[in-house]
Amino acid sequence: MWITEIYKHDHRLSKLSPTIRALYWAPAMVLTLVSGSVYFNFTMFLVINLFLLYVSRIRLSNLARLYRIPIVFILVGCMAIVLEIPATKAFVSLGKLSIGFSAHGIQLATLLVSRSLALISIMYFMLLTNTISEIAELMRKFRIPALLIDLFVITFKFIENLRNTGFEMHRAQKCRLGYSQKMKRIPLFAGLMAAVFHQSMQNARQLETAMQARCAGENYCFLQEERPYAISQLLIPVGLASMSAFLLLICGNYGW
Amino acid sequence: MVGSLIELKAASYRYPSGKKAIAEVDLSLPEGKKIALLGANGAGKSTLLLLLNGIYKPTNGELHYRGKQYRYNRKALQELRQKVGIVFQESDNQLIAPSVYEEVAFGLNNLYSDKKWIREQVEKYLDYFDLLELKHHSPHQLSSGQKKRICLASVLAMEPELIICDEPASNLDPQSSRATFELLDAQNKKGKTLLISTHNVNQAYVWADLVILLKEGAVLSIGSPKQVFSDAETLAEAGLEQPLLVKLARMHQPGMEAEELPENEAELVNRLTKNLCTDL
Numbered sequence: 001m002w003i004t005e006i007y008k009h010d011h012r013l014s015k016l017s018p019t020i021r022a023l024y025w026a027p028a029m030v031l032t033l034v035s036g037s038v039y040f041n042f043t044m045f046l047v048i049n050l051f052l053l054y055v056s057r058i059r060l061s062n063l064a065r066l067y068r069i070p071i072v073f074i075l076v077g078c079m080a081i082v083l084e085i086p087a088t089k090a091f092v093s094l095g096k097l098s099i100g101f102s103a104h105g106i107q108l109a110t111l112l113v114s115r116s117l118a119l120i121s122i123m124y125f126m127l128l129t130n131t132i133s134e135i136a137e138l139m140r141k142f143r144i145p146a147l148l149i150d151l152f153v154i155t156f157k158f159i160e161n162l163r164n165t166g167f168e169m170h171r172a173q174k175c176r177l178g179y180s181q182k183m184k185r186i187p188l189f190a191g192l193m194a195a196v197f198h199q200s201m202q203n204a205r206q207l208e209t210a211m212q213a214r215c216a217g218e219n220y221c222f223l224q225e226e227r228p229y230a231i232s233q234l235l236i237p238v239g240l241a242s243m244s245a246f247l248l249l250i251c252g253n254y255g256w
Numbered sequence: 257m258v259g260s261l262i263e264l265k266a267a268s269y270r271y272p273s274g275k276k277a278i279a280e281v282d283l284s285l286p287e288g289k290k291i292a293l294l295g296a297n298g299a300g301k302s303t304l305l306l307l308l309n310g311i312y313k314p315t316n317g318e319l320h321y322r323g324k325q326y327r328y329n330r331k332a333l334q335e336l337r338q339k340v341g342i343v344f345q346e347s348d349n350q351l352i353a354p355s356v357y358e359e360v361a362f363g364l365n366n367l368y369s370d371k372k373w374i375r376e377q378v379e380k381y382l383d384y385f386d387l388l389e390l391k392h393h394s395p396h397q398l399s400s401g402q403k404k405r406i407c408l409a410s411v412l413a414m415e416p417e418l419i420i421c422d423e424p425a426s427n428l429d430p431q432s433s434r435a436t437f438e439l440l441d442a443q444n445k446k447g448k449t450l451l452i453s454t455h456n457v458n459q460a461y462v463w464a465d466l467v468i469l470l471k472e473g474a475v476l477s478i479g480s481p482k483q484v485f486s487d488a489e490t491l492a493e494a495g496l497e498q499p500l501l502v503k504l505a506r507m508h509q510p511g512m513e514a515e516e517l518p519e520n521e522a523e524l525v526n527r528l529t530k531n532l533c534t535d536l
């Protein structure tokens with residue numbers, strides 16, 4: 001699953017300029033970064049995902065699938081924090097070694113999990129309501145060095161290219177009945193990876209040629225359609241942002 | 257007498273791998289014509305087209321545009337690439353922008369700085385190519401025919417004088433293929449020169465004003481479609497066949513001169529029915 005496959009160009013924020021769109025996700029990001037409250041983070045995670053489902057018009061199953069990989073990474077990371085050896089309250093002991101959860105570790109891990117989930121959901125919100133060129137344009141507006149922007153765009157494009165090539169080749173192998181015998185899978189997969197890299201390098205080169213043929217300079221510059229600004233467009237994002245800020249204040253006040 | 261737009265003078269190109277793809281080609285492309293570059297797979301068509309756009313620099317020889325020698329510095333190349341637009345064979349390797357609108361604006365945005373004018377130009381071409389409804393779509397999720405239209409729009413929006421299409425009809429269905437050629441012909445009526453590479457002899461025969469036959473990077477023959485296609489031996493040497501129309505006409509009248517060959521299907525049928533009537 002790759003973002004551009006499920007991205008819907010007619011999402012509900014598409015009429016707004018990317019700058020206004022940023023007002024929907026940027027405050028949430030700042031608040032989540034400064035918040036030390038688990039409740040606030042989980043609330044944000046929930047609200048943002050609900051809002052995202054509504055705004056981006058993608059299906060719940062697709063959104064859920066997007067979370068598969070990050071969640072695995074976060075959980076694996078948290079195991080290292082949570083486990084305590086030797087433990088004060090062991091639940092398993094191997095010989096003299098007692099393994100258990102540390103209370104402090106659990107606290108830290110929940111905070112970590114909640115914050116990462118909230119931040120990831122905000123990132124998905126950004127990626128599913130902006131095309132790559134709109135994000136690049138936004139970065140340009142915020143005076144982020146051109147080199148970094150290009151690097152970002154190229155990386156994104158290259159992953160996309162790699163994915164597409166890989167997908168097609170994998171399908172071609174499958175059609176010729178590859179992967180049906182278990183023992184042959186690994187060499188097939190290795191061959192696939194080699195071919196994918198070769199092919200996507202070639203694709204990348206041809207893309208580059210096609211861009212040169214249209215006078216591409218050193219920067220990836222796209223011209224988007226103009227989207228009109230209006231003060232009224234600020235109402236919803238500012239309202240949402242102040243509500244979240246208020247929630248964070250409450251959480252902080254009660255020490256949740 | 258029309259002047260020549262591009263001239264190649266003993267131009268050769270050797271790929272970094274050592275493969276000599278173009279060998280000592282002397283060629284002059286007349287302005288305002290529909291030119292077909294014919295050759296089997298691997299004959300060097302794509303390489304030649306890329307030479308014309310200045311993407312590749314000939315390892316030997318010279319290229320001239322309107323009598324002036326190509327210069328391969330940045331500014332001259334910008335100018336040249338604006339005048340010589342190239343549509344690649346694989347649309348997927350040409351489409352880069354996340355939306356159709358940005359794709360069509362891409363070349364213009366690289367060339368000019370007047371954003372307002374660019375936007376007008378983009379809208380004009382989107383409208384002309386019937387793409388207005390798709391303008392927010394991602395080009396990668398559209399059909400091959402639509403992709404080809406986007407590629408054409410993106411190149412034509414730069415208003416080149418010479419429009420190059422590398423195998424425009426490959427992987428298009430007959431209807432999309434016809435639509436593509438109609439769009440191209442409309443540009444030719446406006447005075448633009450068209451250069452198309454193909455291995456489809458039937459299409460080249462009825463479409464082109466001038467045919468260039470390429471084999472292993474060298475020009476085998478050049479001339480009007482009737483001249484080139486009447487010579488079955490040279491065609492076979494290039495790995496191609498005679499067009500069906502020529503074969504049929506020759507079957508009917510074995511010694512037919514090149515100039516007497518029928519121009520299109522209608523003409524052939526007319527002649528046959530006329531003969532039939534006189535025979536009766």
Ligand SMILES: Nc1ncnc2c1ncn2[C@@H]1O[C@H](COP(=O)(O)OP(=O)(O)O)[C@@H](O)[C@H]1O
Pocket residue numbers: 271272273275276277295296297298299300301302303304
């Ligand atoms: N990037 C490349 N590197 C090395 N050789 C190439 C490359 N591209 C094409 N060739 C070789 O140059 C010759 C002409 O190729 P090409 O111009 O693509 O032919 P055509 O378009 O007529 O099918 C072929 O023999 C091909 O193998």
Ligand SMILES: [Mg+2]
Pocket residue numbers: 301302303345422
């Ligand atoms: Mg080719």
